[in-house]
Amino acid sequence: MNGATLTLPAPAKLNLMLHILNRRPDGYHELQTLFQFLDYADELGFALREDGEIRLHTEIAGVPHDSNLIVRAAKQLQQLTGCTLGADLWIDKKLPMGGGIGGGSSDAATTLLGLNHLWQLGLSADQLAELGLKLGADVPVFVRGHAAFAEGVGEKLTPIELEEPWFLVVIPQVLVSTAEIFSDPELTRDSPPIKVRSLLEGGGRNDCQPVVQKRYPEVHNALILLNKFVQAKLTGTGACVFGSFPNRADADKVARQLPVTLPSFVAQGRNISMLHRKLETLAGK
Ligand SMILES: C[C@](O)(CO)[C@H](O)COP(=O)(O)OP(=O)(O)OC[C@H]1O[C@@H](n2ccc(N)nc2=O)[C@H](O)[C@@H]1O
Numbered sequence: 001m002n003g004a005t006l007t008l009p010a011p012a013k014l015n016l017m018l019h020i021l022n023r024r025p026d027g028y029h030e031l032q033t034l035f036q037f038l039d040y041a042d043e044l045g046f047a048l049r050e051d052g053e054i055r056l057h058t059e060i061a062g063v064p065h066d067s068n069l070i071v072r073a074a075k076q077l078q079q080l081t082g083c084t085l086g087a088d089l090w091i092d093k094k095l096p097m098g099g100g101i102g103g104g105s106s107d108a109a110t111t112l113l114g115l116n117h118l119w120q121l122g123l124s125a126d127q128l129a130e131l132g133l134k135l136g137a138d139v140p141v142f143v144r145g146h147a148a149f150a151e152g153v154g155e156k157l158t159p160i161e162l163e164e165p166w167f168l169v170v171i172p173q174v175l176v177s178t179a180e181i182f183s184d185p186e187l188t189r190d191s192p193p194i195k196v197r198s199l200l201e202g203g204g205r206n207d208c209q210p211v212v213q214k215r216y217p218e219v220h221n222a223l224i225l226l227n228k229f230v231q232a233k234l235t236g237t238g239a240c241v242f243g244s245f246p247n248r249a250d251a252d253k254v255a256r257q258l259p260v261t262l263p264s265f266v267a268q269g270r271n272i273s274m275l276h277r278k279l280e281t282l283a284g285k
């Protein structure tokens, strides 16, 4: 990250509940989900290049340079705007991949906002969210940076004020493929639509959980274990599972009792993402 002139966080999200309403003809699913951010993030570094090249200098195992969502986001932004500037990019990857906490999507959103700033493009949040949606269903919420009730495939966002408890997030050592879970014939796809006000009634169910638990014993076991201490839930399509606590000390106490084979982290839930708080500081607000 040494050459970076700008560093920005790409925070994690949790799906506090997730209902699947139906499957669209294009295979995507209409959802209702509640997003909140965590103060736990990847860190991205940016430096301007005059030659138009996009170079990510950090390798992520299993993700080729040109498939990395950071590189794809940067190139799409160049294409959309005709910008002739480029960038050197670095990432300090903290968020587990395939964890359901939105790592790749958040990296993409931070890239879009970071380069919009560095290249002085002046694109609006609406324009960046529209571009982000082409990269992944979760990108728009990270672009907007406010906790939200999401509908559609995750892009119709109603900002919401939630309590900001502390979460213990447990990371089963397995990669869950989102596409695989959404194509499982046993997935519940007919949850009735609910209104924002009745959101957390029913305990914040996640319709993906039964299918993920059945296919991935590691996730099943983590849920059983965490449930001994707190109501445990799956985020997104997993693999991560989480429980909420009124303060950091209570969450840390449970974390210390987990087996060493089951990594975890503790972070506060936040309604304004770390990225947007940092951008506000940069703008001198
Ligand atoms: C499950 C969530 O994590 C909830 O926040 C997201 O909706 C998934 O978002 P994401 O990882 O950005 O997902 P994408 O990269 O857009 O899609 C991955 C795959 O999941 C399936 N998919 C995803 C989102 C959605 N609403 N319906 C789907 O059926 C599609 O098969 C797609 O090919």
Ligand SMILES: Nc1ncnc2c1ncn2[C@@H]1O[C@H](COP(=O)(O)OP(=O)(O)OP(=O)(O)O)[C@@H](O)[C@H]1O
Residues within 6 Å of the ligand: 060, 062, 063, 067, 068, 069, 070, 096, 097, 098, 099, 100, 101, 102, 103, 104, 105, 107, 108, 138, 176, 178, 236, 237, 238, 239
């Ligand atoms: N910068 C990136 N960080 C992580 N994964 C990336 C990145 N770029 C591309 N990918 C690919 O995206 C896949 C999904 O990664 P990600 O960490 O976003 O999953 P996830 O946490 O399950 O996401 P979601 O909660 O949005 O479903 C990875 O397995 C990897 O192949």
